[in-house]
Amino acid sequence: MIEQDYSLHILIAVGSFAIIYLWFLCYQIMRERIELYDFIVLSAVAALPVSFVAVPEPFQKLSLALGIGIPFILLYGMLFAVAYYFLIRLAMLVHQQRKMMRAVIQEVSMIGLSVNSGVCVKSSDTVKIDN
Amino acid sequence: MPEQTTSPILVIIPCFNESGSIAAVVNSVLALGSWFHPLVVDDGSTDNSYNIASTLCPTLRLCCNLGIGGAVQAGLRYALRNGYRYAAQIDGDGQHSATELSRLLQEMRDNGADLVVGSRYVQRSGFQSTALRRMGGQIIAKTIGLAFGVKVTDPTSGFRLMNHAAIELLAPQYPYDFPEPVSLAILLRYNLKITEVAVEMLERRHGRSSIHGLKSLAYMVRVLSFIVIARLRRQ
Numbered sequence: 545m546i547e548q549d550y551s552l553h554i555l556i557a558v559g560s561f562a563i564i565y566l567w568f569l570c571y572q573i574m575r576e577r578i579e580l581y582d583f584i585v586l587s588a589v590a591a592l593p594v595s596f597v598a599v600p601e602p603f604q605k606l607s608l609a610l611g612i613g614i615p616f617i618l619l620y621g622m623l624f625a626v627a628y629y630f631l632i633r634l635a636m637l638v639h640q641q642r643k644m645m646r647a648v649i650q651e652v653s654m655i656g657l658s659v660n661s662g663v664c665v666k667s668s669d670t671v672k673i674d675n
Numbered sequence: 676m677p678e679q680t681t682s683p684i685l686v687i688i689p690c691f692n693e694s695g696s697i698a699a700v701v702n703s704v705l706a707l708g709s710w711f712h713p714l715v716v717d718d719g720s721t722d723n724s725y726n727i728a729s730t731l732c733p734t735l736r737l738c739c740n741l742g743i744g745g746a747v748q749a750g751l752r753y754a755l756r757n758g759y760r761y762a763a764q765i766d767g768d769g770q771h772s773a774t775e776l777s778r779l780l781q782e783m784r785d786n787g788a789d790l791v792v793g794s795r796y797v798q799r800s801g802f803q804s805t806a807l808r809r810m811g812g813q814i815i816a817k818t819i820g821l822a823f824g825v826k827v828t829d830p831t832s833g834f835r836l837m838n839h840a841a842i843e844l845l846a847p848q849y850p851y852d853f854p855e856p857v858s859l860a861i862l863l864r865y866n867l868k869i870t871e872v873a874v875e876m877l878e879r880r881h882g883r884s885s886i887h888g889l890k891s892l893a894y895m896v897r898v899l900s901f902i903v904i905a906r907l908r909r910q
Binding site: 646649650652653654656657660661 | 716729733734735736737738739741745748749752753756851
Protein backbone atom coordinates (compact mmCIF):
# COMPACT_ATOMS: atom_id res chain seq x y z
CA MET A 545 0.00 0.00 0.00
CA ILE A 546 1.44 3.32 -1.02
CA GLU A 547 0.52 6.13 1.36
CA GLN A 548 -0.06 9.37 -0.45
CA ASP A 549 -0.08 12.86 1.03
CA TYR A 550 -1.22 15.65 -1.17
CA SER A 551 0.33 19.08 -0.88
CA LEU A 552 -1.55 22.34 -0.94
CA HIS A 553 -0.05 22.79 -4.37
CA ILE A 554 -1.92 19.76 -5.75
CA LEU A 555 -5.11 20.73 -3.93
CA ILE A 556 -5.05 24.15 -5.62
CA ALA A 557 -4.41 22.61 -9.03
CA VAL A 558 -7.21 20.06 -8.70
CA GLY A 559 -9.54 22.64 -7.13
CA SER A 560 -8.88 25.09 -9.97
CA PHE A 561 -9.74 22.42 -12.52
CA ALA A 562 -12.92 21.59 -10.61
CA ILE A 563 -14.01 25.23 -10.47
CA ILE A 564 -13.40 25.84 -14.17
CA TYR A 565 -15.05 22.55 -15.14
CA LEU A 566 -18.11 23.14 -12.92
CA TRP A 567 -18.39 26.70 -14.17
CA PHE A 568 -18.39 25.33 -17.73
CA LEU A 569 -21.14 22.83 -16.82
CA CYS A 570 -23.18 25.55 -15.08
CA TYR A 571 -22.83 27.71 -18.18
CA GLN A 572 -24.15 24.85 -20.33
CA ILE A 573 -27.06 24.15 -18.01
CA MET A 574 -28.01 27.83 -17.94
CA ARG A 575 -28.13 27.81 -21.73
CA GLU A 576 -30.30 24.67 -21.52
CA ARG A 577 -27.78 22.58 -23.42
CA ILE A 578 -27.65 19.82 -20.81
CA GLU A 579 -30.14 18.49 -18.27
CA LEU A 580 -29.84 18.76 -14.51
CA TYR A 581 -29.34 15.01 -14.16
CA ASP A 582 -26.51 15.05 -16.69
CA PHE A 583 -24.97 17.95 -14.79
CA ILE A 584 -24.97 15.90 -11.59
CA VAL A 585 -23.35 12.88 -13.27
CA LEU A 586 -20.78 14.97 -15.12
CA SER A 587 -19.89 17.00 -12.03
CA ALA A 588 -18.60 13.76 -10.49
CA VAL A 589 -15.61 14.13 -12.82
CA ALA A 590 -14.63 17.22 -10.80
CA ALA A 591 -15.92 16.13 -7.40
CA LEU A 592 -14.06 12.81 -7.29
CA PRO A 593 -10.50 14.18 -7.70
CA VAL A 594 -11.19 17.03 -5.28
CA SER A 595 -12.51 14.60 -2.66
CA PHE A 596 -9.58 12.32 -3.34
CA VAL A 597 -7.06 15.07 -2.66
CA ALA A 598 -8.92 16.93 0.10
CA VAL A 599 -9.77 13.88 2.22
CA PRO A 600 -7.42 11.11 1.11
CA GLU A 601 -7.78 8.84 4.17
CA PRO A 602 -11.14 7.22 3.29
CA PHE A 603 -9.96 6.53 -0.24
CA GLN A 604 -6.73 5.01 1.01
CA LYS A 605 -8.70 2.80 3.39
CA LEU A 606 -11.04 1.80 0.57
CA SER A 607 -8.05 1.00 -1.67
CA LEU A 608 -6.62 -1.14 1.08
CA ALA A 609 -9.93 -2.95 1.57
CA LEU A 610 -10.21 -3.63 -2.16
CA GLY A 611 -6.59 -4.78 -2.39
CA ILE A 612 -5.59 -1.97 -4.73
CA GLY A 613 -1.99 -0.99 -4.03
CA ILE A 614 -2.06 2.46 -5.60
CA PRO A 615 -5.00 4.66 -4.54
CA PHE A 616 -4.82 6.57 -7.82
CA ILE A 617 -6.01 3.42 -9.61
CA LEU A 618 -9.16 3.59 -7.50
CA LEU A 619 -9.68 7.19 -8.59
CA TYR A 620 -9.25 6.30 -12.27
CA GLY A 621 -11.57 3.35 -11.84
CA MET A 622 -14.24 5.62 -10.36
CA LEU A 623 -13.80 8.15 -13.15
CA PHE A 624 -14.08 5.42 -15.78
CA ALA A 625 -17.23 4.12 -14.10
CA VAL A 626 -18.78 7.58 -14.29
CA ALA A 627 -17.71 8.01 -17.92
CA TYR A 628 -19.05 4.60 -18.99
CA TYR A 629 -22.29 5.10 -17.11
CA PHE A 630 -22.72 8.35 -19.00
CA LEU A 631 -21.82 6.73 -22.32
CA ILE A 632 -24.27 3.88 -21.81
CA ARG A 633 -26.97 6.36 -20.89
CA LEU A 634 -26.20 8.36 -24.03
CA ALA A 635 -26.32 5.21 -26.19
CA MET A 636 -29.73 4.33 -24.75
CA LEU A 637 -30.99 7.85 -25.37
CA VAL A 638 -29.72 7.83 -28.96
CA HIS A 639 -31.38 4.46 -29.58
CA GLN A 640 -34.65 5.72 -28.15
CA GLN A 641 -34.46 8.91 -30.21
CA ARG A 642 -33.79 6.93 -33.41
CA LYS A 643 -36.83 4.75 -32.76
CA MET A 644 -38.98 7.80 -32.15
CA MET A 645 -37.65 9.55 -35.23
CA ARG A 646 -38.42 6.54 -37.41
CA ALA A 647 -41.90 6.24 -35.95
CA VAL A 648 -42.54 9.93 -36.62
CA ILE A 649 -41.32 9.59 -40.23
CA GLN A 650 -43.64 6.61 -40.73
CA GLU A 651 -46.58 8.47 -39.19
CA VAL A 652 -45.92 11.52 -41.37
CA SER A 653 -45.91 9.30 -44.46
CA MET A 654 -49.30 7.85 -43.50
CA ILE A 655 -50.75 11.28 -42.85
CA GLY A 656 -49.34 12.41 -46.20
CA LEU A 657 -51.04 9.52 -47.95
CA SER A 658 -54.35 10.22 -46.25
CA VAL A 659 -54.15 13.88 -47.22
CA ASN A 660 -53.18 13.15 -50.83
CA SER A 661 -55.57 10.34 -51.57
CA GLY A 662 -58.22 10.29 -48.89
CA VAL A 663 -57.13 6.86 -47.64
CA CYS A 664 -58.28 6.55 -44.04
CA VAL A 665 -55.61 6.54 -41.36
CA LYS A 666 -56.77 6.60 -37.76
CA SER A 667 -55.24 9.79 -36.46
CA SER A 668 -56.21 9.02 -32.88
CA ASP A 669 -53.80 6.10 -32.67
CA THR A 670 -50.65 6.67 -30.71
CA VAL A 671 -47.33 5.19 -31.63
CA LYS A 672 -45.91 2.92 -28.99
CA ILE A 673 -42.15 3.06 -28.73
CA ASP A 674 -40.74 -0.02 -27.06
CA ASN A 675 -37.83 0.53 -24.75
CA MET B 676 -57.41 -18.54 -50.01
CA PRO B 677 -57.83 -17.65 -46.32
CA GLU B 678 -61.05 -15.75 -45.65
CA GLN B 679 -60.89 -14.58 -49.21
CA THR B 680 -64.31 -13.03 -49.26
CA THR B 681 -63.74 -10.83 -46.24
CA SER B 682 -60.02 -10.21 -46.00
CA PRO B 683 -58.11 -8.46 -48.71
CA ILE B 684 -54.36 -8.86 -48.66
CA LEU B 685 -52.08 -5.87 -48.39
CA VAL B 686 -49.01 -6.35 -50.55
CA ILE B 687 -46.21 -4.21 -49.13
CA ILE B 688 -43.63 -3.24 -51.73
CA PRO B 689 -40.62 -1.49 -50.17
CA CYS B 690 -38.86 0.58 -52.78
CA PHE B 691 -35.66 2.60 -52.91
CA ASN B 692 -34.65 4.05 -56.26
CA GLU B 693 -36.50 1.40 -58.26
CA SER B 694 -37.94 3.62 -60.98
CA GLY B 695 -36.94 1.06 -63.59
CA SER B 696 -38.94 -1.80 -62.10
CA ILE B 697 -41.57 -0.46 -59.72
CA ALA B 698 -44.32 -0.02 -62.32
CA ALA B 699 -43.97 -3.62 -63.49
CA VAL B 700 -44.03 -4.91 -59.91
CA VAL B 701 -47.15 -2.92 -58.98
CA ASN B 702 -48.91 -3.93 -62.19
CA SER B 703 -48.12 -7.59 -61.55
CA VAL B 704 -49.81 -7.29 -58.14
CA LEU B 705 -52.80 -5.42 -59.57
CA ALA B 706 -53.16 -8.16 -62.17
CA LEU B 707 -53.75 -10.72 -59.40
CA GLY B 708 -57.19 -9.28 -58.73
CA SER B 709 -59.00 -6.85 -56.51
CA TRP B 710 -58.26 -8.80 -53.31
CA PHE B 711 -54.62 -7.86 -53.53
CA HIS B 712 -54.01 -4.27 -52.46
CA PRO B 713 -50.53 -3.07 -53.36
CA LEU B 714 -48.90 -0.51 -51.10
CA VAL B 715 -45.58 0.92 -52.21
CA VAL B 716 -43.39 2.30 -49.43
CA ASP B 717 -40.96 4.70 -51.05
CA ASP B 718 -37.97 4.72 -48.73
CA GLY B 719 -36.67 8.18 -49.54
CA SER B 720 -35.94 7.51 -53.21
CA THR B 721 -34.08 10.21 -55.09
CA ASP B 722 -35.29 9.07 -58.50
CA ASN B 723 -38.76 9.03 -60.01
CA SER B 724 -40.00 5.97 -58.06
CA TYR B 725 -42.57 7.83 -55.97
CA ASN B 726 -44.13 9.62 -58.92
CA ILE B 727 -44.45 6.38 -60.87
CA ALA B 728 -45.80 4.34 -57.95
CA SER B 729 -48.25 6.94 -56.69
CA THR B 730 -50.07 7.01 -60.02
CA LEU B 731 -50.66 3.24 -59.77
CA CYS B 732 -51.48 2.54 -56.11
CA PRO B 733 -51.38 4.04 -52.59
CA THR B 734 -47.81 5.02 -51.85
CA LEU B 735 -46.23 5.96 -48.56
CA ARG B 736 -43.38 8.38 -48.96
CA LEU B 737 -40.79 8.29 -46.21
CA CYS B 738 -39.04 11.65 -46.12
CA CYS B 739 -35.64 10.02 -45.63
CA ASN B 740 -34.14 6.59 -46.09
CA LEU B 741 -34.91 4.31 -43.13
CA GLY B 742 -33.72 1.10 -44.75
CA ILE B 743 -35.74 -1.97 -45.67
CA GLY B 744 -36.79 -2.59 -42.06
CA GLY B 745 -38.21 0.90 -41.62
CA ALA B 746 -40.03 0.70 -44.94
CA VAL B 747 -41.65 -2.66 -44.21
CA GLN B 748 -42.56 -1.53 -40.70
CA ALA B 749 -44.38 1.47 -42.17
CA GLY B 750 -46.34 -0.97 -44.34
CA LEU B 751 -47.15 -3.19 -41.35
CA ARG B 752 -48.36 -0.19 -39.36
CA TYR B 753 -50.53 0.78 -42.29
CA ALA B 754 -51.92 -2.78 -42.42
CA LEU B 755 -52.71 -2.72 -38.72
CA ARG B 756 -54.38 0.69 -38.89
CA ASN B 757 -56.52 -0.25 -41.83
CA GLY B 758 -57.63 -3.61 -40.51
CA TYR B 759 -55.85 -5.92 -42.93
CA ARG B 760 -55.82 -9.54 -41.73
CA TYR B 761 -53.04 -10.50 -44.12
CA ALA B 762 -49.98 -8.72 -45.40
CA ALA B 763 -47.49 -9.88 -47.98
CA GLN B 764 -44.08 -8.42 -48.70
CA ILE B 765 -42.40 -8.45 -52.08
CA ASP B 766 -39.35 -6.58 -53.24
CA GLY B 767 -39.66 -3.55 -55.46
CA ASP B 768 -36.74 -4.61 -57.64
CA GLY B 769 -38.69 -7.27 -59.51
CA GLN B 770 -36.93 -10.27 -57.98
CA HIS B 771 -40.18 -11.83 -56.82
CA SER B 772 -42.98 -12.98 -59.05
CA ALA B 773 -46.28 -11.74 -57.64
CA THR B 774 -48.15 -14.64 -59.22
CA GLU B 775 -46.47 -16.93 -56.70
CA LEU B 776 -48.30 -15.20 -53.85
CA SER B 777 -51.09 -17.72 -54.40
CA ARG B 778 -48.68 -20.51 -53.36
CA LEU B 779 -47.91 -18.69 -50.14
CA LEU B 780 -51.63 -18.25 -49.48
CA GLN B 781 -52.27 -21.92 -50.17
CA GLU B 782 -49.51 -22.89 -47.75
CA MET B 783 -50.92 -20.60 -45.04
CA ARG B 784 -54.37 -22.08 -45.47
CA ASP B 785 -53.17 -25.69 -45.53
CA ASN B 786 -50.73 -25.57 -42.63
CA GLY B 787 -52.10 -22.77 -40.45
CA ALA B 788 -48.81 -20.90 -40.52
CA ASP B 789 -48.50 -17.40 -39.13
CA LEU B 790 -45.81 -16.52 -41.64
CA VAL B 791 -44.99 -18.21 -44.92
CA VAL B 792 -41.62 -17.56 -46.52
CA GLY B 793 -41.09 -17.92 -50.23
CA SER B 794 -37.86 -19.91 -50.38
CA ARG B 795 -35.58 -20.17 -53.38
CA TYR B 796 -33.69 -23.09 -51.83
CA VAL B 797 -36.49 -25.62 -51.32
CA GLN B 798 -36.42 -26.73 -54.94
CA ARG B 799 -33.32 -24.87 -56.07
CA SER B 800 -34.75 -23.52 -59.28
CA GLY B 801 -34.56 -20.03 -60.72
CA PHE B 802 -32.03 -17.41 -59.60
CA GLN B 803 -29.89 -18.83 -56.78
CA SER B 804 -27.65 -15.92 -55.72
CA THR B 805 -23.86 -16.26 -55.29
CA ALA B 806 -22.18 -19.17 -53.48
CA LEU B 807 -20.98 -16.84 -50.71
CA ARG B 808 -24.47 -15.52 -50.10
CA ARG B 809 -25.91 -19.01 -50.10
CA MET B 810 -23.32 -20.05 -47.54
CA GLY B 811 -24.16 -17.02 -45.39
CA GLY B 812 -27.84 -17.87 -45.65
CA GLN B 813 -27.14 -21.44 -44.59
CA ILE B 814 -25.18 -20.32 -41.53
CA ILE B 815 -28.08 -18.08 -40.50
CA ALA B 816 -30.56 -20.90 -41.18
CA LYS B 817 -28.54 -23.34 -39.07
CA THR B 818 -28.31 -20.82 -36.24
CA ILE B 819 -32.08 -20.30 -36.28
CA GLY B 820 -32.50 -24.08 -36.36
CA LEU B 821 -30.22 -24.55 -33.36
CA ALA B 822 -31.82 -21.70 -31.40
CA PHE B 823 -35.46 -22.54 -32.05
CA GLY B 824 -35.53 -26.12 -33.31
CA VAL B 825 -37.13 -25.35 -36.68
CA LYS B 826 -35.87 -25.85 -40.19
CA VAL B 827 -35.67 -22.86 -42.50
CA THR B 828 -33.83 -22.84 -45.80
CA ASP B 829 -34.07 -19.22 -46.89
CA PRO B 830 -34.08 -16.92 -43.86
CA THR B 831 -33.08 -13.86 -45.88
CA SER B 832 -35.97 -14.07 -48.31
CA GLY B 833 -38.01 -10.88 -48.57
CA PHE B 834 -40.93 -12.68 -50.17
CA ARG B 835 -43.35 -13.54 -47.39
CA LEU B 836 -46.93 -13.58 -46.27
CA MET B 837 -48.05 -13.02 -42.71
CA ASN B 838 -51.33 -13.23 -40.88
CA HIS B 839 -52.81 -10.84 -38.33
CA ALA B 840 -50.96 -12.37 -35.37
CA ALA B 841 -47.62 -11.84 -37.09
CA ILE B 842 -48.57 -8.32 -38.21
CA GLU B 843 -49.60 -7.37 -34.67
CA LEU B 844 -46.39 -8.74 -33.22
CA LEU B 845 -44.02 -7.24 -35.77
CA ALA B 846 -45.58 -3.82 -36.46
CA PRO B 847 -44.33 -2.23 -33.23
CA GLN B 848 -40.93 -3.95 -33.16
CA TYR B 849 -39.95 -4.78 -36.72
CA PRO B 850 -36.15 -4.89 -36.80
CA TYR B 851 -34.41 -2.15 -38.77
CA ASP B 852 -31.14 -3.89 -39.36
CA PHE B 853 -31.25 -7.08 -41.44
CA PRO B 854 -34.95 -7.52 -40.75
CA GLU B 855 -35.80 -10.75 -42.57
CA PRO B 856 -33.85 -13.28 -40.48
CA VAL B 857 -34.23 -11.32 -37.27
CA SER B 858 -38.00 -11.03 -37.67
CA LEU B 859 -38.15 -14.82 -38.09
CA ALA B 860 -36.33 -15.17 -34.78
CA ILE B 861 -38.78 -12.77 -33.09
CA LEU B 862 -41.79 -14.70 -34.38
CA LEU B 863 -40.30 -18.02 -33.32
CA ARG B 864 -39.53 -16.61 -29.87
CA TYR B 865 -43.25 -15.92 -29.51
CA ASN B 866 -44.07 -19.43 -30.69
CA LEU B 867 -45.62 -18.38 -33.97
CA LYS B 868 -45.54 -20.91 -36.77
CA ILE B 869 -43.30 -20.35 -39.78
CA THR B 870 -43.34 -22.47 -42.91
CA GLU B 871 -41.68 -22.21 -46.29
CA VAL B 872 -42.86 -22.79 -49.80
CA ALA B 873 -40.74 -23.15 -52.92
CA VAL B 874 -40.70 -20.12 -55.19
CA GLU B 875 -38.55 -19.03 -58.07
CA MET B 876 -36.75 -15.77 -57.80
CA LEU B 877 -35.50 -13.69 -60.68
CA GLU B 878 -32.34 -11.69 -60.97
CA ARG B 879 -32.90 -8.09 -59.97
CA ARG B 880 -33.72 -6.00 -63.02
CA HIS B 881 -32.15 -2.79 -61.77
CA GLY B 882 -29.99 -1.54 -58.93
CA ARG B 883 -27.52 -3.34 -56.71
CA SER B 884 -27.80 -5.12 -53.38
CA SER B 885 -26.79 -2.96 -50.43
CA ILE B 886 -24.92 -5.88 -48.82
CA HIS B 887 -21.58 -6.55 -50.46
CA GLY B 888 -17.87 -6.69 -49.65
CA LEU B 889 -16.93 -6.25 -46.00
CA LYS B 890 -20.54 -5.36 -45.22
CA SER B 891 -21.39 -9.04 -45.70
CA LEU B 892 -19.14 -10.01 -42.79
CA ALA B 893 -20.61 -7.32 -40.54
CA TYR B 894 -24.05 -8.47 -41.65
CA MET B 895 -23.34 -12.04 -40.54
CA VAL B 896 -21.97 -11.04 -37.15
CA ARG B 897 -24.88 -8.74 -36.42
CA VAL B 898 -27.59 -11.10 -37.65
CA LEU B 899 -26.23 -14.02 -35.63
CA SER B 900 -25.99 -11.80 -32.54
CA PHE B 901 -29.55 -10.58 -33.01
CA ILE B 902 -30.81 -14.16 -33.35
CA VAL B 903 -29.10 -15.17 -30.12
CA ILE B 904 -30.49 -12.09 -28.36
CA ALA B 905 -33.98 -12.86 -29.68
CA ARG B 906 -33.67 -16.39 -28.29
CA LEU B 907 -32.58 -15.13 -24.88
CA ARG B 908 -35.03 -12.29 -24.48
CA ARG B 909 -38.22 -12.62 -22.49
CA GLN B 910 -41.53 -12.94 -24.29
